[in-house]
Amino acid sequence: MPASQTTYQVQNSLYVMTPGAYVHLDNTTVRIEIERETRLRVPLHHVGSLVCFGNIMVSPALMHRLADEGKSLILLDSSGRFKARLEGPVSGNILLRQAQYRANENKNGSITIARAIIAGKLRNSRSVLLRGARETQNADESAQLTAAAESLAASLRAVPGSPDLDSLRGTEGEAARRYFSVLGLIVKPAMREHFSLPGRSRRPPRDRLNAVLSFLYSMLMNDCRSALESIGLDPQLGFLHAVRPGRAALALDIQEEFRSILADRFALTLINRSQLTVKDFDQREGGSVLLNDQGRRAVVAAWQERKLEEITHPLLETKVPIGILPFVQARVLARFLRGDLDGYLPFLAKT
Structure with missing residues (x-):
């Protein structure tokens, strides 16, 4: 390509x-x-x-x-x-979808794609932690972030040997718990009174940072789904996430590579730069915390600007807008399914 x-x-x-x-x-x-x-x-x-x-x-x-x-x-x-x-009538090459269905039914083909996706996710998550370790002025927190990054490196080494999806999901789940246990250390100390992250919570989020993450994940998933549909892939049929009625499993698959480097890092930037404050959130009965109308507007406006910024894609070796990264990965997946590539190549951010 x-x-x-x-x-x-x-x-x-x-x-x-x-x-x-x-x-x-x-x-x-x-x-x-x-x-x-x-x-x-x-x-x-x-x-x-x-x-x-x-x-x-x-x-x-x-x-x-x-x-x-x-x-x-x-x-x-x-x-x-x-x-x-x-949406309108489904477009795209039926031959591409047939190749997607065959790969999903082939256990070896399915696990190969799933391993690549998780490898990309773990490497990108590790990149976020290592960057945080370099930028913090606190030696102890830098050590904690570095130790968590090394733990993710160990999980990354285990990915190729995962014999099945259950084993792979277990490796990913443990790595995610370790990642979120220290991600809050990247929040500037002055902001932590109102933006702590005791761990990942959702449906509903229990703190302000989790509320931002959930909102960004929702927008990112929609972008990934649009990317897949634009080239004719079926967003419902994934390789990592289980197929369920009404669930865009493949969009969730592609999203995994981008969660840390696009959504998580962006959420931390909004908070550390005081682009979001306590006034942008509402506390609901039962302990849930959600962005209010003012907060959602602030996040959406910043997200749209962020998507126009350019980044060097390691495969294309040229600068592309961040907003089209999901489209590039959808094309890479399509090329692999057609047999033009030997393997699926996840997007890897610079460490």
């Missing part, structure tokens, strides 16, 4: 978060009205997908137009949890 033969365009998702907003089509423009007052106009060709949080009204004409142009309408609840997705 030479860089000279590949053209990428980052099309931003349009996020609508104000309850009661009405989104409709005005010729070739998407218009957003709140209490019958126009608040935003966006040319439709600039919109890659429309993402609606909570109680948002979308006109039938816009739904049809999105479907006709292969753009997705994604419905999330007010906290950012996935609810539904509307």
